[in-house]
Amino acid sequence: MKYHHLGIPVKTALKDEKYLPNLKIAVSGYGRNPYGVEWMRYDDDAPYPELVKTVAHVAFEVDDLAEAIRGKHVIIEPNSPSAGVMVAFIEDNGAPIELLQIDHSIAEEGV
Secondary structure (H helix, E strand, O other): OEEEEEEEEOOOOOOOOEEEOOOOEEEEOOOOOOOOEEEEEEOOOOOOOHHHHHOOEEEEEOOOHHHHHOOOOEEEEEEEEEOOEEEEEEEEOOEEEEEEEEOOOOOOOOO
């Protein structure tokens, strides 16, 4: 497991955010912040648990997503937000944790 980023939910638009309509989320800093911080602004009707939309999460890159979530409390099932990337969220002691499996040969640069 390797640290990937810290995700911080925000309520107001940031100047450099990128809107992802298929995910109903705007992101800022992803792949560009030197500290691995990503700010996320969720649409009101974004289909994510309140825990994810309101509490900061830490994300880790894993080699095998299925193995990493086995036996864990999964709150967002494995899905692919972009080519070469599979993600899932678990809840651990009341905190959301994101796990990513990335195929760097086809994933967008900076992921």
